[in-house]
Amino acid sequence: MTDMMHNFELFQPGSLADAQALVKKHGDNAWLLAGGKDSLDWFKDRVKQPAAVIDISGLAELNGGIRDDDGGVYISAMTTLTEITKSELIKERFPMLADAAERVASPQIRNVGTIGGNLCQDTRCHYYRDGFPCYRAGGDTCFANTPTAMNREHALFEAKRCVAVTPSDTAPACVALDAEMLVQRGENQIVVPAEEFFIGPEIDIERMTVLEPGDILLGIRIPATWAESHQYFEKVADRNTWDFALVSVAMAAIKEGDSVSDIRMVCGAVQCTPRRMSNVEDLLKGEVPNEEMETLASRVASSGAKALNYNHFKQPLMANLAKRAVRSLSA
Amino acid sequence: MNEDLMPYDPTVDYTGEPAIKEITPDGSKHIPPWKPLNLTRRRFLQGVVCSGIAVSSTAILFTSGTRPARADARAVERLITLNVNGRKRNVDVAPNETLAHTLRYGLNLIGTKVGCNRAECGACAVMADGVSIYSCSTLTHRIKNKSITTIEGIADSDGTLHPVQQAFIDELGPQCGFCTPGQVVTAVSFLKENPNPTVDEARMAMSGNLCRCGAYDHYLKGVMKASEKV
Numbered sequence: 001m002t003d004m005m006h007n008f009e010l011f012q013p014g015s016l017a018d019a020q021a022l023v024k025k026h027g028d029n030a031w032l033l034a035g036g037k038d039s040l041d042w043f044k045d046r047v048k049q050p051a052a053v054i055d056i057s058g059l060a061e062l063n064g065g066i067r068d069d070d071g072g073v074y075i076s077a078m079t080t081l082t083e084i085t086k087s088e089l090i091k092e093r094f095p096m097l098a099d100a101a102e103r104v105a106s107p108q109i110r111n112v113g114t115i116g117g118n119l120c121q122d123t124r125c126h127y128y129r130d131g132f133p134c135y136r137a138g139g140d141t142c143f144a145n146t147p148t149a150m151n152r153e154h155a156l157f158e159a160k161r162c163v164a165v166t167p168s169d170t171a172p173a174c175v176a177l178d179a180e181m182l183v184q185r186g187e188n189q190i191v192v193p194a195e196e197f198f199i200g201p202e203i204d205i206e207r208m209t210v211l212e213p214g215d216i217l218l219g220i221r222i223p224a225t226w227a228e229s230h231q232y233f234e235k236v237a238d239r240n241t242w243d244f245a246l247v248s249v250a251m252a253a254i255k256e257g258d259s260v261s262d263i264r265m266v267c268g269a270v271q272c273t274p275r276r277m278s279n280v281e282d283l284l285k286g287e288v289p290n291e292e293m294e295t296l297a298s299r300v301a302s303s304g305a306k307a308l309n310y311n312h313f314k315q316p317l318m319a320n321l322a323k324r325a326v327r328s329l330s331a
Numbered sequence: 332m333n334e335d336l337m338p339y340d341p342t343v344d345y346t347g348e349p350a351i352k353e354i355t356p357d358g359s360k361h362i363p364p365w366k367p368l369n370l371t372r373r374r375f376l377q378g379v380v381c382s383g384i385a386v387s388s389t390a391i392l393f394t395s396g397t398r399p400a401r402a403d404a405r406a407v408e409r410l411i412t413l414n415v416n417g418r419k420r421n422v423d424v425a426p427n428e429t430l431a432h433t434l435r436y437g438l439n440l441i442g443t444k445v446g447c448n449r450a451e452c453g454a455c456a457v458m459a460d461g462v463s464i465y466s467c468s469t470l471t472h473r474i475k476n477k478s479i480t481t482i483e484g485i486a487d488s489d490g491t492l493h494p495v496q497q498a499f500i501d502e503l504g505p506q507c508g509f510c511t512p513g514q515v516v517t518a519v520s521f522l523k524e525n526p527n528p529t530v531d532e533a534r535m536a537m538s539g540n541l542c543r544c545g546a547y548d549h550y551l552k553g554v555m556k557a558s559e560k561v
Contacts, residue, residue, distance in 0.1 A: 107538065
């Protein structure tokens with residue numbers, strides 16, 4: 001009906017079992033629609049043309065909102081990013097996640113876009129998005145890593161054939177907070193730690209997450225481990241609204257007296273998965289954060305990076321973000 | 332008269348045979364027999380509904396009666412009722428139709444503009460249950476149970492402008508005016524939720540609406556001015 005999107009059948013199942021039956025029936029032609037913000041762009045570009053679109057927004061299992069979970073929180077997958085930003089529970093216990101959710105896209109997108117969709121979204125590599133037959137699309141070339149390619153937004157680390165990066169802002173926060181993903185697979189519910197939930201090209205070059213066709217992300221459980229700890233989130237993007245991160249950093253730290261007893265620092269948009277900055281973590285554990293530690297952290301932050309033609313700038317960006325995160329500890 | 336100079340007359344070569352001859356493997360000519368269209372009552376009714384020529388209540392009865400019984404395998408119905416600006420409107424909506432399309436071309440509410448058509452400019456912003464959303468990137472079927480407010484529903488029915496609209500006029504917000512409906516809707520939904528915003532809050536709330544004339548400060552001043560009146 002619109003001049004842009006292909007014709008598809010829209011299903012609005014009322015139960016999880018119905019949704020799974022529909023996915024099973026339509027197989028490769030099925031597409032799960034949550035908030036629909038990213039899906040509709042795929043359709044309008046006509047890069048993805050599924051015959052059956054299954055709107056899972058009506059499923060009660062995904063619409064539980066945000067609730068207390070033994071000192072942590074449980075967030076249902078269909079919770080919108082605005083709800084997360086405004087949730088008192090999350091602001092109190094995990095302010096970093098609220099900050100990260102607030103930095104996603106624009107207010108109207110956050111009003112509709114869901115946390116589940118934000119975590120599961122596909123990469124923003126523009127070659128892949130434009131329908132180039134690259135590795136990720138099942139082809140045999142990476143168009144973003146050629147001598148003339150524009151790869152300003154691409155990966156610094158762990159690029160195996162594909163150089164795409166994770167686009168999600170909430171993903172680094174979830175990894176830093178040791179979140180667990182609750183996934184419905186067939187008749188079973190499985191729990192996947194956030195760090196294993198996101199997968200790189202060495203595991204499967206065509207997927208960003210462990211979700212297989214037919215799997216549905218039910219919700220995110222964040223344990224009490226890092227509740228009300230010192231948290232920091234910062235995202236750098238070309239524009240403050242709409243744009244995806246060039247580099248983002250998420251940090252959670254527990255302090256005993258002046259020194260840091262435990263710390264998690266995760267960097268987004270430099271690798272296909274959120275990157276644990278374990279060298280910075282090792283450096284800071286047991287130390288008192290001061291100017292010297294800031295400098296040291298910034299020096300090791302991007303070590304091991306293999307820059308492409310146009311993304312060298314991400315290395316100092318990572319270093320500075322690490323520095324600022326550490327600086328927030330001594331404030 | 333020289334025949335070579337005469338214009339070519341196609342009727343001279345006309346034989347009455349098909350232009351593309353279908354030849355069977357044994358060399359004999361094969362003309363497929365003519366078949367009538369396989370037109371059943373159900374197909375005919377579906378065709379009528381699809382083309383949107385005539386939609387009557389009897390058509391709904393017939394089509395809905397012949398649908399398969401399995402609820403889980405049934406796609407959405409095309410004929411739905413939308414609550415727009417406080418009125419219930421019946422409209423025929425394709426499964427892949429966006430709300431902006433339905434509003435503009437189904438309901439003729441052309442105040443809602445389509446700018447980028449991919450959730451990047453905000454010209455299409457409308458309110459769904461009081462929350463500002465991009466109608467160009469929302470399937471109409473997704474929000475059929477919500478009450479929609481478009482720019483046409485912002486002012487009072489007697490024509491009195493909403494404080495936001497008046498403030499935008501006073502502060503010279505619109506230049507070309509294409510983004511203005513979206514700006515107004517977003518500002519109204521924002522002020523409903525936060526009647527006494529700071530400038531930074533207002534700037535953040537309006538950040539999802541682009542203005543290519545660059546009148547951002549005018550709109551921002553307008554929002555702050557309107558916040559004194561709502």
